[in-house]
Amino acid sequence: MTKKVVLANTKGGVGKSTMAALLVEWLNHEKISVEIFDGDPNQSLQMWASYCQEEGRPVLSPKNDAQITVVDTAGAAGSAITWMQKADVIICPFKPNFADLDVTLSWFRSLNFELQKKFLFVPNMLGVASEQKRGIEDVRKATNEVHAGSLLEGEFLKNRDAIYPDFLKGNPKNFFSMGSRFDPAKKEAAAVAKNIFAKAGVLS
DSSP: OEEEEEOOSSSSSHHHHHHHHHHHHHHHHHTOOEEEESSSOOOHHHHHHHHHHHOOOOOOGGGGOOOOEEEEEOOSTTHHHHHHHHOEEEEEEEESSSHEEEEEEHHHHHHHHHHHHEEEEEEEOOSSOHHHHHHHHHHEEEEEEEEHOOOOOHHHHHHTTTTHHHHHHSSOOOOOSOOOGGGHHHHHHHHHHHHHHHHHTTOO
């Protein structure tokens, strides 16, 4: 039975679609069959897959053959709940700043315990501001308060303006096969993907 990895955050603009596509790329690179479902009206993830297909590089497996389903959802309260209920793990990318986290953590606290248990918070688009360290600690405190959910530790996706914003335009090559200019980004993205799937326990 395919495992469902659902990316969700009621706050938009936190990089859900980019992270979802990077997870699909890593699964492809590791020869793990994957399908997607795009629950966001903007269809960013589905368009990325279509762009890759147009470049002559299919990134998805036949549905009946997929080991993992990666689900992208909209940044709107309530819109992701149906998929979250079906999820094996809920990946919640977040920007660790006060304005974003106020929305994200209020939403997390409003959810029932069964959903909270599935949460894996993943810091995203990190810079060097000290506020971001405090934001990560705020997430850690929030999961400890409700005794549910967890925070991904280790490598995170940094704010790489020259690389990640263009990623969803599609490419004829797998991201993890790109040239040496991409080495730092490839290293951190691979570490994030490995940590996510190891923590989620959705791969045998």
